[in-house]
Amino acid sequence: MTTNTWLDLPADHPFGIDNLPYGVFSPAGGARRVGVRIGDRVLDAGAVAAIGRAVGVGDGPDLATAWQTPSLNAFLELGRDAWSVARAWLIEILTDQVHRAGVEPHLHELADVSLHLPIDVADYVDFYASEQHATNVGSIFRPDSAALTPNWKHLPIGYHGRAGTVVVSGTEITRPVGQRKTPKDSEPVFGPSIRLDIEAELGFIVGGRTEIGSRVSVDEADDHLFGVALFNDWSARDIQAWEYVPLGPFLGKSFASSLSAWITPLEALEHTKVDLPGQDPQPLPYLRGERPYGLNLHLEVAINGTTVSRPPYCGMYWSPTQMLAHLTVNGASLRSGDLFASGTVSGDEPGQRGSLLELTWSGKTPITLADGTTRSFLQDGDTVTITGYAAGRDGGRLALGEVSGTILAAH
Structure with a gap:
């Protein structure tokens, strides 16, 4: 069931809260890092996860570390449990108003960023x-x-x-x-x-x-x-x-x-x-x-x-x-x-x-x-x-x- 987001976003937006695709982007003059698309904006996932570094999986690397790299490969290496934890956390921070003040500064307009190959293709x-x-x-x-x-x-x-x-x-x-x-x-x-x-x-x-x-x-x-x-x-x-x-x-x-x-x-x-x-x-x-x-x-x-x-x-x-x-x-x-x-x-x-x-x-x-x-x-x-x-x-x-x-x- 769809959960409402605190963003000013139509409920039926094709890139709404039920979607949240991953990519790699760079803001003007910035380094490449992992982003998540929500509506027509891109969330700097690593920057948000680094606030308090509260998101981790077991004894492995935290998501902030994986997302502050120029491809999705480090995140992919963490495995399915980490992928599920990450998705649940992203939905939480984009739907619960308590997170808005910390998250909103890390949202970039899609038109203002460059998009890159999301993975280093292994095979x-x-x-x-x-x-x-x-x-x-x-x-x-x-x-x-x-x-x-x-x-x-x-x-x-x-x-x-x-x-x-x-x-x-x-x-x-x-x-x-x-x-x-x-x-x-x-x-x-x-x-x-x-x-x-x-x-x-x-x-x-x-x-x-x-x-x-x-x-x-x-x-x-x-x-x-x-x-x-x-x-x-x-x-x-x-x-x-x-x-x-x-x-x-x-x-x-x-x-x-x-x-x-x-x-x-x-x-x-x-x-x-x-x-x-x-x-x-x-x-x-x-x-x-x-x-x-x-x-x-x-x-x-x-x-x-x-x-x-x-x-x-x-x-x-x-x-x-x-x-x-x-x-x-x-x-x-x-x-x-x-x-x-x-x-x-x-x-x-x-x-x-x-x-x-x-x-x-x-x-x-x-x-x-x-x-x-x-x-x-x-x-x-x-x-x-x-x-x-x-x-x-x-x-x-x-x-x-x-x-x-x-x-x-x-x-």
Whole structure:
């Protein structure tokens, strides 16, 4: 149930007290530190926690120490109990008038601060968890074969991406160059990608390290799943198509992936958990768990201000807990700051497809923007913005922080 805050904030604000996403910000001339968004302001979490240093977890570091660092990694390392204590404390200080005098001086207007990548990305894995997306892509890339590969419904397929090229929302994206070869080309050619695409995804932020050789089960995964953030896995489809056989995505993906500046704690989305749409055949025992879940989230994709797609996350085939369990089943370790993404979110309807590859069916049916121009793939100067929301507990919407990027010409 929603609790009223002492801030002058509409009860149905999409970044209200039920949300409280974490990010990293810097005020003008100041150092980077952890912030929490409330309405259109950012709370300097470390500065408030340092007042009396009354917030601690067990014998570990206090929250003030973790929040006065330039990434969320130290906070992620504290683990689930600390995350819950922190959230309860933030709600208390933002709802109880007794804290107002001490807290209010540490609220910054969102427009007056700079936002940064919220985590130092330790490792990055991208999955392929939407059956609709996988079916569409398979139909486009392999029209004479089965759309889904034989392994697709037995395990969450993924690839290991490049952590160093994950960038914060708002970062400009330079068009990549590389090799490409169409069926009409006798030899591969080199140059800028001409089939630059988006992938509307949900990213999951991991906390709490594990040892190499250990495994995290489906039922243990929530102990490591801190929160979610909108994610755009930019894709050069022409480079990808030439390189991906037999080892999968490489340069067609690794040039850039964009992450929202705001990470919404999974605790804020507990009410959005839904049953999976159904898994047939039944996964192997290590992927079952007590209740692998989906999330009832809604994404919207806009190009230059024109909404071109509304993908629903609730139809995803694989649960985030199954993805994390599969990621570690071979003994691969986790580190705080690990990021894994869902893969493109697509729905059953044409207007719910989360990539231009699907929306235009590989360029055969271009989409039209509000200014009358058409797109098969992205042009230089295009700005792509992905937004998302969940239904609020008591009506209204709980927003996810947007992820946006503008395409620059190749160097």
